[in-house]
Amino acid sequence: MMSGWNIQASVAAKSTTNPIRAIVDTGKYKPNPEKALIPLSIGDPCVFGNLSVTQYVNQQLVNSINSDKYNGYPPSIGYPSARAAVAKFVQTPSSPLSADDIILASGASGAIEIALTALLNQGDNVLVPQPGFSLYECICKSKGFDLKHYNLIPSRSWEIDIDHLRSLIDTKTKAILINNPSNPCGSVYSKEHLQQILQVAEEYHLPIISDEIYAGMTWGGAEFIPIASLTTVVPVLSIGGIAKRFLVPGWRVGWIAIHDRNNVFDQIRKAIVSLSQLILGPNSLIQSVLPEILNTENPEIARFFNETNQTLEKHSRLTVESLSKIDGLNPISSSGTMYQMIGFDTSKFNGIEDDVVFMGKLLEEESVFVLPGTVFGMKNYFRIVFCAPNEKLQEAYTRIESFCNRHRKN
Numbered sequence: 001m002m003s004g005w006n007i008q009a010s011v012a013a014k015s016t017t018n019p020i021r022a023i024v025d026t027g028k029y030k031p032n033p034e035k036a037l038i039p040l041s042i043g044d045p046c047v048f049g050n051l052s053v054t055q056y057v058n059q060q061l062v063n064s065i066n067s068d069k070y071n072g073y074p075p076s077i078g079y080p081s082a083r084a085a086v087a088k089f090v091q092t093p094s095s096p097l098s099a100d101d102i103i104l105a106s107g108a109s110g111a112i113e114i115a116l117t118a119l120l121n122q123g124d125n126v127l128v129p130q131p132g133f134s135l136y137e138c139i140c141k142s143k144g145f146d147l148k149h150y151n152l153i154p155s156r157s158w159e160i161d162i163d164h165l166r167s168l169i170d171t172k173t174k175a176i177l178i179n180n181p182s183n184p185c186g187s188v189y190s191k192e193h194l195q196q197i198l199q200v201a202e203e204y205h206l207p208i209i210s211d212e213i214y215a216g217m218t219w220g221g222a223e224f225i226p227i228a229s230l231t232t233v234v235p236v237l238s239i240g241g242i243a244k245r246f247l248v249p250g251w252r253v254g255w256i257a258i259h260d261r262n263n264v265f266d267q268i269r270k271a272i273v274s275l276s277q278l279i280l281g282p283n284s285l286i287q288s289v290l291p292e293i294l295n296t297e298n299p300e301i302a303r304f305f306n307e308t309n310q311t312l313e314k315h316s317r318l319t320v321e322s323l324s325k326i327d328g329l330n331p332i333s334s335s336g337t338m339y340q341m342i343g344f345d346t347s348k349f350n351g352i353e354d355d356v357v358f359m360g361k362l363l364e365e366e367s368v369f370v371l372p373g374t375v376f377g378m379k380n381y382f383r384i385v386f387c388a389p390n391e392k393l394q395e396a397y398t399r400i401e402s403f404c405n406r407h408r409k410n
Ligand SMILES: Cc1ncc(COP(=O)(O)O)c(C=O)c1O
Pocket: 043, 106, 107, 108, 109, 110, 133, 179, 182, 183, 211, 213, 241, 242, 243, 249, 252, 253, 254
């Protein structure tokens, strides 16, 4: 090193690590060169090219580009027309919203970061699900916020252990964060369960951050209910975006919807607006097409939604049917999202002492890439993303079966 130069990375940078990326991007595990890789690891529906946004939406985007109307800076909280479209899309008869209640962000990720930063100081804590999406932890560690993990119960379709949730609350707790429908569990909460969560929030005067990025991606009788539609008392920041439901994660548009019937969020509204000024909102062109994308009254958009959900439902069924036949694996049915958690019994296998070893050996031997439950805080489970085309999924499940047969104790 040339003398005089000693450039250190900041504490914030060093504290920022995403457990998924830490495993996916290390290159530590290599697929078997003799078998084509089947990546069922990353929550990106575009990986295989079999699922894509409708051409109708693409055309709207082309029209926006050619209009030359969207080349300047939008307001940092987003164009009024885009925010009005989000308000209409997210609101329910019992939880009305206007454009003023919506702030656009760089994906749901950016929205979650803004919501947490608006509510917490360093040393404060937020209650988050376990297993849960690792970005919550990543953001909190980066900013010096504490998190406390409340348990989800696999045998109750991953409902929250309400007693455990309650036991974690202390004077530094500033919010309860829920994720419904859930990544990684694929679970969808009932009205009764959402009411139990609201009861705790009301009792302790805690706002809710509800990550609803998988809103509407449900099937088999499961209905997505926005938690804000069930309360007139608890203030809710609901998080959404177009990444998953519209199959365009790269477009990077998400939002915060502020549900605040009693004006207890006055300071938080101002804080959210201030924080939106840090990055000046998401890409103008994508914002410009939100009124078209989010218009569910348009038959083309409605058709696209139904078709995507039907495909995901079929893939979910295939996943559970194929993997539940394998001795030692225990898939817990999902009723939404694009994920499936599968428990496995280490006592049935030789030399597979935990989920990280399972993931590594499965990749090295069969070139099937799944994520270990550990990255979501749930040991001895693994998560499958079931967006791949049917035949790829079938091939992957056949390979998982041979892998398990090969490693099973006699
Ligand atoms: C639960 C959850 N919330 C938020 C996000 C981030 O969404 P976006 O791509 O809009 O930032 C994801 C992405 O995987 C997710 O699974």
